[in-house]
Amino acid sequence: MAGTTTGIPTEVTQGTQGARTKGGIGESTLRPDGTLKVTGEFAYSSDMWHEEMLWGQTLRSTVAHAEILSIDVSEALTVPGVHAVMTYEDLPTPVKYYGMEFQDAPVLAHGKVRHHGEPVALVAADHPETARRAAAKIKIEYRELPLVTDAASALAPDAVLVHENREDHHAGHVPHPNIVHRQPILRGDAAAARERADVIVTGEYTFGMQDQAFLGPESGLAVPCEDGGVDLYVATQWLHSDLKQIAPVLGLPEEKVRMTMAGVGGAFGGREDISMQILASVLALRTGKPVKMVYNRFESFFGHVHRHPAKLYYEHGATRDGKLTHMKCKIVLDGGAYASSTASVVGNAASLSVGPYVIDDVDIEAVGLYTNNPPCGAMRGFGAVQACFAYEAQMDKLAAKLGMDPVEFRRLNAMEQGTIMPTGQVVEGAAPVAELLRRVKARPLPPERQWESADGAADVRALPGGLSNTTHGEGVVRGVGYAVGIKNVGFSEGFDDYSTAKVRLEVVNGEAVALVHTAMAEVGQGGITIHAQIARTELGVQQVTIHPADTQVGSAGSTSAGRQTYMTGGSIKNSCGLVREKVLEIGRRKFGDRHAAWADAELLLEDGKVVTDGGEVLVALVDVLEDEVVEIEAEWRHRPTEAFDLRTGQGNGHVQYSFAAHRAVVEVDTELGLVKVVELATAQDVGKALNPLSVVGQIQGGTVQGLGVAIMEEIIVDPKTAKVKNPSFTDYLLPTILDTPTLPVDYLEMGDPHSPYGVRGIGEAPTLSSTPAVLAAIRAATGLELNKTPVRPEHLTGS
Known part of the structure; x- marks a missing residue:
């Protein structure tokens, strides 16, 4: 079954127990937080307040690599209203480092700074302006050190080491201390297969550093408690990961660090790492008062990781009839000063570097580097985005060299169910790559020269440059481009991925109601809506309350990798089943002697009643429960994965794959180098649309994020100083509604038999293929090679 933005299916898909309660899965129920957000009434983490609250402020390094010779805080301490000033030496325990995969980042810089904007000192004061003024009075003497800014400077035999003493689990298999992680993938014989190729194409590609650009900057409130612990209210993506990093630094057992999700204004991977959580907590414990920290937009650019910039070197071969023979590539990801999730991003980039194609002979190497550039980590697409940009450009090059239609060339080589990945893993679920490509190609094209009205006048809003009125159509040419991508769903490489859900069913005011409690981070993806839909479906009740996410329930893992509907949705479904x-x-026990059907294992809960599988009502649910409360907390795990072999890259590393295809239609002013994306059409397999409206929204959001990196978004780092040059939304450009094209969506529902309801992760896949589709369309319009993101006017005009 398929749906589109103009024909969304609304029938309810059956859950395990077959309930048809209104508002269950398969319906486009509205988000409970939606009205509050659009009216401005929603409380974000930056809106929190507490009596006698202090404000925290971070002093950050003004240089990218330097020895700290001295820190003088004496003048800051004399500012009226200042309650505390802290440096590395003032941290409360010997544990002063943190990190997601291994702990290499100091809470505050110690001995040296390794990137521009690294936290060096903290201030707590009774007013935010007082805290800022006091921080500015802290005097730091630096002795600048040589910089590591790219692969050449990082990997030279005499290279400066970003981390002098590496004692982590990666050090044994990497050829240089400035390499965080290296993942080769070898399958077949790429060298021998090269001899069979009739055409060979190569390419060197550069992918810029993208910011998650969430609208709600980092913020939170730490409240010290009478038991010596701390209550922390924070916008994050993974409460329990934060907890495991925060508690050791505070010297507290985890049960004394009580974390609660505060309102989150977007995430996209940028909140997986610690930002202000530890900083606010140490200030709160030091002063004995609640401490609030809110980054402004400038500081936010330094307060979270970004998407890895990359250099990608690819070679592909094909026969005259269009069959791919081999692929060889090297992917170099700049991880910046600290590891974050670079190792996992490397594994993802390597394992998905072939794309959704059948190639039996591959020679792949991906590495992640330590440099003095800003730290990089998780962002929507997680390594697969950079790879997709390169391999899709290669597909267009091969098709052109063979004289083939680029879509038909891709379809000829498309993977399908049963294809063996370069890692040796068999694609067990549906892989409708050829069908997705067929659908986007078959969609009618938007009309030519849309800017022309009947009287010959030009509507400048429909032209490149828009309301700037730069052209009336002179020099404007159209291009159409295609791309398709593959993205893993869920945590990979042997990670013990699970989620926990507590479900409570009871009678309140004469109605059976459910309470769902998880630690899932609602970052705008609509998980709380889906959770209520699952509970209604599985428990047959209308009234479902979602408990605020906190660490008083087991981990739900991170809101990332397209995993939450699969994983936490699966855990809720599982816990609901146990409650049922x-x-x-x-x-x-109460009514078994009244009807023979009570002995039947197929009894269902539906619309507040116990019914037979034929729909016969046995009793009202409130009569079953009466004064009883049923509450169950249970974990749920997906199929296990395994780590990739560090020598060959073989292993069943992923849980599930998702696929999306795009067709981009662009118009380019070839004289001024301006681009207008007219349409970005998507076709995607979603497994099962639990909430069709949310499905379409996720696909459109990911598509626009890919558009941004294609023609606008890039953090510019000065190669001479490693300083960020554009830390503001004035200079870091984002697509607005005026830049957003028509976004038609066509989705397939080819259920995965291994996942709850057949779901497939949705939000990440469209971020992959929208970028190369836009680039392909611009190439088609201009004839230029364009091997770098984002495309800028000077790349199109030669200026």
């Missing part, structure tokens, strides 16, 4: 069985057990 307990309720039916109570019913059999």
Whole structure:
């Protein structure tokens, strides 16, 4: 079954127990937080307040690599209203480092700074302006050190080491201390297969550093408690990962660091790492007062990781009839000063570097580097975005050299169910790559010269340059481009990925109601909506309350990798099933002698009643429960994965794959180098659309994020100083509604038999292929090679 933005299916898909309660899965139910957000009434983490609250401020390094010779805080301490000033030496425990995969980042710089904007000192004061003024009075003497800014300076035999003493689990298999992680993938014999190729194409590609650009900067509130612990209210993506990093630095057991999700204004991977959580907490414990920290936009650019910039070197071969023979590539990801999730991004980039194609002979190497550039880590697409940009450009080059249609060339080589990945893993689920390409190509093209009205006048809003009125159509040419991508879903490489859900069913005011409690971070993806839909479907009740996410329940993992509907949705479904069985057990005990059907294992909960599988009502659910409360907390795991072999890259590293294809239609003013994206059409397999409206929104959001990196978004780092040159939304450009094209969506529902309801991760795949589709369309319009993101006017005009 398929849906589109103009024909969204609305029938309810059956859950395990077959309930048809209104507002269940398969319906486009509205988000409970939606109205509050669009009216400005929603409380974000930056809106929190507490009596006698202090404000925290971070002093950050003004240089990228330097020895700290001295720090003088004496003048800052004399500012009226200042309650505390802290440096590395003032941290409360010997544990002063943190990190997601291994702990290489100091809470505050110690001995040296390794990137521009690294935290060096903290101030707590009774007013935010007082805290800022006091921080500015801290005097730091630096002795600048040589910089490591790219692969050449990082890997030279005499290279400066970003981390002098590496004692982590990667050090044994990397050829240089400035390499965080190296992942080769070898399958077949690429050298021998090269001899069979009739055409060979190569390419060197550069992918710029992209910011997650979430609209709500980092913020939170730490409140010290009478038991010596701390209550932390924070916008994050992974409460329990934060907890494991925060508690050791504070010297507290985890149960004394109580974390609660505060309102989050977007994330996209940028909140997986610690930002202000530890800083606010140490200030709160030091002063004995609540401490709030809110980054402004400038500081936010330094307060979180970014998407890895990359250099990608590719070679492909093909026969005259268009069959791919081999692929060889090297991917170099700049991880910046600290590891964050670079190792996992490297594994993802390597394992997905072939794309959704059948190539039996490959020679792949991906590495992640330490440099003195800003730290990079998780961002929507997680390594697969950079690879997709390169391999899709290669597909267009091969098709052109063979004289083939670029879509038909891709379809000829498209993977399908049963294809063996370069890692040796068999694609067990649906892989409708050829069909997705067919659908985007078959869609009618938007009309030519849309800017022309009947009287010959030009509507400048529909032209490149828009309301700047730069052209009336002179020198404007159209281009059409295609791309398709593959993205993994869920945590990979042997990670013990699970989620926990607590579900409570009881009678309140004469109605059976459910309470769902998880630690899932709602970052705008709509998980709380889906959770209520699952509970309604599985428990047959209308009223479902979502408990605020906190660490008083087991981990839900990170809101990333397209995993939350799969994983936390799966755990809620599992816990609801256990609750339902307990309720039916109570019913059999109370009413089992009234009807033979009570002995039937197929009893269902539907619209507040216990019914047979034929729909016969046995009793109201409130009569079963009466004063009883059924509450169950349970974990749920997906199929296990395994780590990739560090020598060959072989291994069943991923849980599930998702696929999306795009067609981009662009118009380019070839004289001024201006681009207008007219349409970005998507076709994607979503497995099962639990909430069709949310499905379309996720696909459109990911598509626009890929558009941004294609023609606008890049953090510019000065190669001579390693300083960020554009830390503001004035100079870091984002697509606005005026830049957003028509976004038609066509989705397939080819359910995965291994996942709850057949779901497939949705939000990440469209971010991959929208970027290369836009680039392909611009190439088609201009005839230029364009091997770098983002495309700028000077790249199109030669100026």
